[in-house]
Amino acid sequence: MTVTFQGARVYLPGEIAETNVTVAGGRIAEIGGPAQGEVIDARGRILAPALIDLHGDAFERQLMPRPGVFFPQEAAVIDTDRQLAANGIATAYHAITLGWEPGLRDVARGRQLMQVMRDLAPRLTVENRVQLRWETFAFEALETIEWALAGPLMPAIAFNDHTSMTMRAYDVPIQDRAFELSPDFSIASLDDDRMKKRTASKAHRAGLDEDAYIRLLGEVWDRRAEVPATIAKVAGMGRRAGAPMLSHDDTRAETRAFFRDLGAGVAEFPMVLEAAEAARAHGDPIVFGAPNAARGGSHIGSLGAGDMVEAGLCDALASDYFYPAMLAAVARLDAERRADRLTLWSLVSSGPARAMKLTDRGEIAVGRRADLVLIDWPEGHAPAIEGTWVAGRAAYRGHPARDAAPAPAPRHEESLA
Known part of the structure; x- marks a missing residue:
C-alpha cells in the first residue's frame, strides 16, 4: 500500500x-x-x-492497578499496547523486572508476561520489546534471561542493583553511595528499625510483612560474594546474543567503567555528574527519564534531565513510569529553549534507536x-x-x-x- x-x-x-x-x-x-x-x-x-521508548514500566499499573490486585495479563498487555500507540510510541522496551522478590516483580511472573507478549504479537499495534531489568542478586533469573535472548525480538539487558542500594549505610544518600562491588561500600544493619521504614513499600509490593521481607533480604544479601561472577556470566550471554546492555543508576565513574568493560555500553539514569561525564568521555549513550524532564527535575534529588540535555549529556529520554512524559518532556524542553527542536526530537527517536542498535528506524x-x-x-x-x-x-x-x-x-x- x-x-x-x-x-x-x-x-x-x-x-x-x-x-x-x-x-x-x-x-x-x-x-x-x-x-x-x-x-x-x-x-x-x-x-x-x-517515538522509541527504551525503558518503560508503566505497564505495571495495568498488571496491578491496586496494591495486591492482579489483572489478567492479556488484558493488561493489550491495554498497554493501545496506550503506547496513542502516545506516539512505535517501539517500546518494557522494563520487566527479574528480581528475587515474590509478587509483581518475581522471575516467574516476568517470564509469563514475556510469553503473553509473544503470543499476542499479531494482535498488537506497536512493536512491544523487552528490557530484561535484571536485579543482579536474582541468580534464579539466569535461565529466563537465556530463554528471552533466544526470542523473536532481541531484548535489552539492564543491570540493576537495588539490593545494594537498600543495604547502603543509613547516613549515605543513594546518590552518594560507592560502587556497589567496592570493598568501600558501607553497609546498613538489618537489625535497625530504620530498615523497616526503608523497605516498607518494597515489602508491600512483594506481598510480605516487614519482618519477612527483611529476613528474605538478609538471605539474598548473603549471595554478595557471588554477584560479580554472575554479572559477568549474564554480560557474556548478552554479548554473544548481540543484545544492547545498560547499567542503571550509576553513581561513580568506576561503576560505569566496570559495566562498559563487560559490554554494557549505555548509561541509564546516571545519578551524579561524575557518572554522566564518565559516560560521555567514552562515547557511551546516556539515558534520562522523560518524567524528570517534563516535571523540571528528579523526584529523588538526582540530576535534572533538562540540565543534562542543555549540557550535552543526554542522548535519549525514556518514559520510565509514564508514557505521555516523552512528548511532554520535548514540549517543556522546547519551551525552556534547552536545545533546538530537532535535537530535542532526537532524544525520543534517533537517540534511543542508536542506543538500542535499531539501525532501521528513528x-x-x-x-x-x-x-x-x-x-x-x-x-x-x-x-x-x-x-x-x-x-x-x-x-x-x-x-x-x-x-x-x-x-x-x-x-x-x-x-x-
Whole structure:
C-alpha cells in the first residue's frame, strides 16, 4: 500500500521542511515527490519519526492497578499496547523486572508476561520489546534471561542493583553511595528499625510483612560474594546474543567503567555528574527519564534531565513510569529553549534507536522503516498525537472534533395545534 503525507512540516535529519513524504512497502519511499496512493492531508501538522521508548514500566499499573490486585495479563498487555500507540510510541522496551522478590516483580511472573507478549504479537499495534531489568542478586533469573535472548525480538539487558542500594549505610544518600562491588561500600544493619521504614513499600509490593521481607533480604544479601561472577556470566550471554546492555543508576565513574568493560555500553539514569561525564568521555549513550524532564527535575534529588540535555549529556529520554512524559518532556524542553527542536526530537527517536542498535528506524529518510507520528502542536500549547504508523501501518488515528463535518441541524416537526 502506498500513502503520501501531504504538506506536513517534516522533521528530517538536519532540517525541518514543509514537504510530502511517501510510504510504500512499510518504508519511506520518497521525500518531496508528488502525492501517490492514499493521500493524508497533513497541512498544519508535524510529521516526525515515531517515538522509541527504551525503558518503560508503566505497564505495571495495568498488571496491578491496586496494591495486591492482579489483572489478567492479556488484558493488561493489550491495554498497554493501545496506550503506547496513542502516545506516539512505535517501539517500546518494557522494563520487566527479574528480581528475587515474590509478587509483581518475581522471575516467574516476568517470564509469563514475556510469553503473553509473544503470543499476542499479531494482535498488537506497536512493536512491544523487552528490557530484561535484571536485579543482579536474582541468580534464579539466569535461565529466563537465556530463554528471552533466544526470542523473536532481541531484548535489552539492564543491570540493576537495588539490593545494594537498600543495604547502603543509613547516613549515605543513594546518590552518594560507592560502587556497589567496592570493598568501600558501607553497609546498613538489618537489625535497625530504620530498615523497616526503608523497605516498607518494597515489602508491600512483594506481598510480605516487614519482618519477612527483611529476613528474605538478609538471605539474598548473603549471595554478595557471588554477584560479580554472575554479572559477568549474564554480560557474556548478552554479548554473544548481540543484545544492547545498560547499567542503571550509576553513581561513580568506576561503576560505569566496570559495566562498559563487560559490554554494557549505555548509561541509564546516571545519578551524579561524575557518572554522566564518565559516560560521555567514552562515547557511551546516556539515558534520562522523560518524567524528570517534563516535571523540571528528579523526584529523588538526582540530576535534572533538562540540565543534562542543555549540557550535552543526554542522548535519549525514556518514559520510565509514564508514557505521555516523552512528548511532554520535548514540549517543556522546547519551551525552556534547552536545545533546538530537532535535537530535542532526537532524544525520543534517533537517540534511543542508536542506543538500542535499531539501525532501521528513528529518522525520516528514504529506506528507513516508516515509523511515523502526526502531531498537532499549536504555538503556546501542548502537542498531541493525531496518528502513529508502524512500518507504514496505522496503529493509531485520532481525529479531533474540530476536523469533523458539522452535524446537520435538528429537524423540528410543526406542532399540531
